[in-house]
Amino acid sequence: xxxGAMNMQVLPLTEPVLLxxxxxxxxxxxxxSILRDVDEVSRGRxxxxxxxxxxxxRRLLEDGWIEPFEEDEISRGRRxxxxxxxxxxxxxxxxxxxxxxxxxxxLRATRKEA
Numbered sequence: 001x002x003x004g005a006m007n008m009q010v011l012p013l014t015e016p017v018l019l020x021x022x023x024x025x026x027x028x029x030x031x032x033s034i035l036r037d038v039d040e041v042s043r044g045r046x047x048x049x050x051x052x053x054x055x056x057x058r059r060l061l062e063d064g065w066i067e068p069f070e071e072d073e074i075s076r077g078r079r080x081x082x083x084x085x086x087x088x089x090x091x092x093x094x095x096x097x098x099x100x101x102x103x104x105x106x107l108r109a110t111r112k113e114a
Contacts, residue, residue: 013094016048017056021065021083021091028069028082031057057081065090 013021016038023029023037031053038048060066065087069080083091 011090011094011097013090015046016052017060018091018094019046019048020053020056020060021087021094024066024081024083025088025091028071028080030071030078030080032078034081060087 019038019042020034022041023034026037029037031050034057035048035050035053038046057066061068061081063086064084066081067084069082071078071080
């Protein structure tokens with residue numbers, strides 16, 4: 001299977017997964033920090049439940065897109081995560097896909113009928 005065909009199987013990302021990856025692209029975070037960041041960057045439009053968050057984190061861990069991250073300070077049992085190179089690659093592919101669609105939508109939406 002070609003890389004292009006493989007990438008089409010994982011794209012498009014769901015909005016919650018995209019926002020989780022974007023949150024982790026900035027810095028490693030624990031679950032509650034991801035929830036807060038997703039709420040902030042979506043301007044309150046996306047409020048992840050803990051079930052949605054931890055289900056997505058489990059799948060991202062299994063797929064090798066994120067990995068556990070050891071924090072220096074005592075984290076009171078909180079588990080932190082960070083993006084892997086694979087996760088960053090998939091995130092960049094999704095951003096490129098979205099840029100293309102946005103450009104296409106802008107061109108077509110402003111086109112006047114002949």
